[in-house]
Amino acid sequence: AQRVTQPEKLLSVFKGAPVELKCNYSYSGSPELFWYVQYSRQRLQLLLRHISRESIKGFTADLNKGETSFHLKKPFAQEEDSAMYYCALRTGRRALTFGSGTRLQVQP
């Protein structure tokens, strides 16, 4: 069965510091990986997906099949990046399996 693991519940950094939110997955098929973000009092929204290979709001994530990882990175954190981040895997049934989430706190 598919599984998504986000080992950190909370990640606190100072403004301008690099950020890496970890995500590991287990899935026997070809994975589709996503990062979703939930800002305070807002709904969950898509941040980026691995197939797009794009950078959104300065964030990037590379799928590493060898390490079964899809870590989210940003070189210089901003205060407005503070939010809850969820890594997700799309399965053959097209539903999303979510990790437990990591709360990012960017301090001034």
Place this chain on the structure above:
Amino acid sequence: GAVVSQHPSWVICKSGTSVKIECRSLDFQATTMFWYRQFPKQSLMLMATSNEGSKATYEQGVEKDKFLINHASLTLSTLTVTSAHPEDSSFYICSARAGQSNTGELFFGEGSRLTVL
């Protein structure tokens, strides 16, 4: 982007009553909607997949008679928690897929918080 709306945003009910939560895709048609449940400080857990015009597919461990799902139109899916009990108190979130393709982006509702007294 596309908008998914849930109603009510929060509801408090007495134990033993039934509660209906609506999920609407406001500006697109959604042949498939997904219902998730989220406990405090935990991840979203998929409850069921709702397909327009057919029966929902429930995840293992989710009681289909307890959580009734109806997807009667391309813009509306409803989740009814029947004979609710305090352990059903949770945050329920729906998502809808835009377009016919299985790879369409998923959009999420704002969630509905249910408290059963």
